[in-house]
Amino acid sequence: MKKRITKLMALLLTTSMLVPMTACSTGGNEAKSDEHVLNIWCWNDEFQSRFNDYYPEVKKVSKDKSKTYLKDGTVVKWTINENKGNNYQNKLDEALAAQDDKDDNEKIDIFLIEADYALKYVNSSATLDVVKDVGLTKKDLGDQYQYTKDIVTTKGVQKATSWQAAPGLFAYRRSVAKQVLGTDDPVEVQKSLSDWNKFNEVAGKAKSAGFQMLSGYDDSFRVFSNNVKQPWVKGDTVTVDKNIMEWVKQTKEFTDKGYNNKTSLWNDAWSKDQGPDGKVFGFFYSTWGINFTLMKNSLADPDGKAQVGNGAFGDWAVCEGPAPYYWGGSWLCAAKGTDDKKEIKDIMRKLTCDKNIMKKMTENPEIQDYTNTVSGMEEIAKDPNFGSEFLGGQNHVALFSESANKIDMSNTSKYDQGCNEKIQTAMKDYFDGKVSLDKAKKNFETSIKETYPTIKKVEWPNE
Amino acid sequence: MKENKTKKYRRDKHGKWGYVFILPFFLTFAIFQFIPLASTIYYSFFEYYRDGLDVIGPKFVGLRNYVELFGADLPKYLGNTFILWIIGFIPQIVVSLVLAAWFTDERLKIKGKQFFKVVIYMPNLIMASAFSMLFFALFSDIGPINSFLVSSGFVKEPVRFLSSVIGARGLIALMNFLMWFGNTTILLMAAVMGISPSLFEAAQLDGCNHRQIFFKITLPSIRPILVYVFITSMIGGLQMFDVPQILTGGAGSPNRTTTTMIMFLNNHLYSKNNGMAGAVSVVLFVICAVLCLAVYKTSDPAGENK
């Protein structure tokens, strides 16, 4: 036994010296010098799938998907780093800072961003003007939803472009609506929910009928935060908009009166509330959430076929709700320093401006992306044959396309991610009854200043 | 007496070998830890962070970061950290000592000893993030613990564990306990096994009972390892991060009562705030160092390390 462990140790020691060495010599798959490489960075493989499936220039995809070969010989190299603990942004920031010192084949050419932190990149010099630098025309971009351009526009310059739009709606249980309002017709239900006062009134009715209006604390947050009168941050000051405080007021009232189930987005109780036994009137969900997340959650037998009769399938419908909002979406940026503007332009044009390609994504039942083409979506909206069985035959695209035009995202700041997260965290203690409103406000101030050292002051609206 | 003789002998003849033996360690440390460490301390006197993609600073600000730190809730987070550590550590050390004594007690013939010894460390094999996912499911509003509590009539409404101070701290301590008591038991067991069996035999012949053996022989003999366990656990406690971070989604909620020192430090890393993060690190370092040396000194009255 003595010998064994000594031998084991010796073996391990030798391998520990040798293996990493060989690992690095075999693992290095440096591109051949004559290869033309296009580097794309993202945090998951969503865009990679769209690219491989819908970009017409794709010739073949390598077995491990790390590379996509284009017809003209260009090799697209994918760098995917998940964003847990801000990992993706940290790596991206490092790489962008070192961009100038790298060979052309190592430079980032395209990277993807999300709305909540879009301005961090859009406001910087790390991104190119998609019109002047990359070469897309106003005509190319003309068919995109305005809000998807506003989010990534700074001082009149558009710095990114997206193939998706993610307008949100209010998805409600038809059977519950019938009991509470006497009707499940989307037009009639919308009339009862068209502003927050009416919405709150219905919440009371739902309660007396034995239901909750919403599931948790953060369900309505985006509907309020997307309709603020001013950006979160100007200079070194956070200004909390009145509408945010409206959300606080409403949620506290809902919690105290039992109009919600005190859940949080994505937790098990929240998902269960969407299931067949759920007692919740409805959920604020955007394009992607309705036909996938909500649909899957609503089934009684998730292994069975998704059809009427399986749980709450078919018992849902959508209406616009009290205010327009969006939830989700990814944007493509062209990185400064790239030598592949021509290729970038082609990718952006075909995947984010080409109506026919994008319509195909929407029509693919496996994807159903709500795509960023106003006219394309309107065509589907007017199609009498298009309807969702899950929503009882309703044509939800029609509602989406109406709602998407009303979204106004001109009031954003590059600190939105932190502000949105921290205010929800801080207020949760208040909703739970653990702290006073003043203490919750103080906690928000503390954590926002920690997150962004730039911020020195927080101003609250006068009550 | 014998000790002294050998010590002299060691210094005379072989002393220089000591340097050779410790060289790789110190060389590696100097390169991979000291340089980064030095820059951490250095930047704690600067204003140096990221605003979006722009780098602000470094601008020398003297002690401003430290002043700000003590103006912030630093003592509160230190208190949180200490409480979270102590409510996890006390059950852990007690259980581990008892288990180590049982496992090594020849007279207490426990069947399946091997099995128990192997099993107690196994929770540590699960990643903290996976572990906490399971905890969420178990202790959620609709989880099995709550269904049990409600159906057996202990409570009327589901207990929202993570929304209350006691619940959140309790769960963190419980998870830390489950993850680490096996580890501690193994360490203590290894130490007890290092004690010469003849000592136990002699004690048994003298008619000592297990309690006397435990307090008179086992405990004093494993003192170095006990001190080790105490110090490393204290350091681990002061550095507590992943369990509360994941369990509270990084919020340290409710009302920041589960925000530990390292979580506080981590909040500053979001904007790569080298200045404040550096200052937190230095303060943390000083506190740890003072506590550890104090523990080490008090537990080493014989001055074996002179």
Added chain:
Amino acid sequence: MNSKNGLKAGGLRKLIAYIVLIILAFLCLFFFYILIINSTRNHAQIQQGFSAVPGKAFMKNFNNVLNDANVPIVSGIKNSFVISACSAALAVYFSALTAYGLYAYDFKLKKPAFVFILLILVMPTQVSALGFLRLVKSIPFMKDNLLPLIVPSIAAPAVFYFMYSYMQSSLPMELVEAARIDGCSEFKTFNRVVMPILKPALAVQAIFVFVSSWNNYFMPALVIDRKELKTLPILIASLRGADFLKFDMGKVYMLIMLAIVPIIIVYILLSKYIVAGVALGGVKE
């Protein structure tokens, strides 16, 4: 009389021991049970909470994980294994060496060196992470490989401190002297005489280092960019960060399961050295 009382008390003590051990063992194994159960359930079922009954999706989850080209599980296991095994070997060997250097020899800088290591023991990784990253990116032969995650484990203060404490309680200097008298060189003495005595300590610390580096997410995520080098915790995190179409908790739990199997094997293999009860008494007498 004495023995009679002892027997009675012993019986009660034994009963208590069994009850406590069974409860603890249940708690420990219970989490593995839910892990396994969850790997047999599909996404929607897991999302809606706990269940003690298995689902029917085991094979589906298994195939989904294996067929996801963006989750290179084989290379993930390989990378995790290389890092963990090498770190464990380097950490225990060099820490034992260092501990022995400070324990067995007397030299001028002995005390300062000891205090110094104790001091660095208290530095959390987060503190120097940013500087560490900057440093390894600037060392040419550490670029784009696993070395930055392996080599630094040579300086493992916690392992050192354990080895030192262990030597204090279990390594008599007489043995070393005897070896010297037999004509062993200093290194030979360490490798042939001291190392075997340290066996339980080495095994214990090797397990600890192996497990913590196997489950480590923070540092690898910071250092590794390229897919071929990603470790299991990074792959699990990337599954959890998947987009709405592909986000599948069934897959996540399946990967967690797959990640846990190799480490259980390593643990069981090494735990032999712990549970066998390697008594050192023989050496001491």
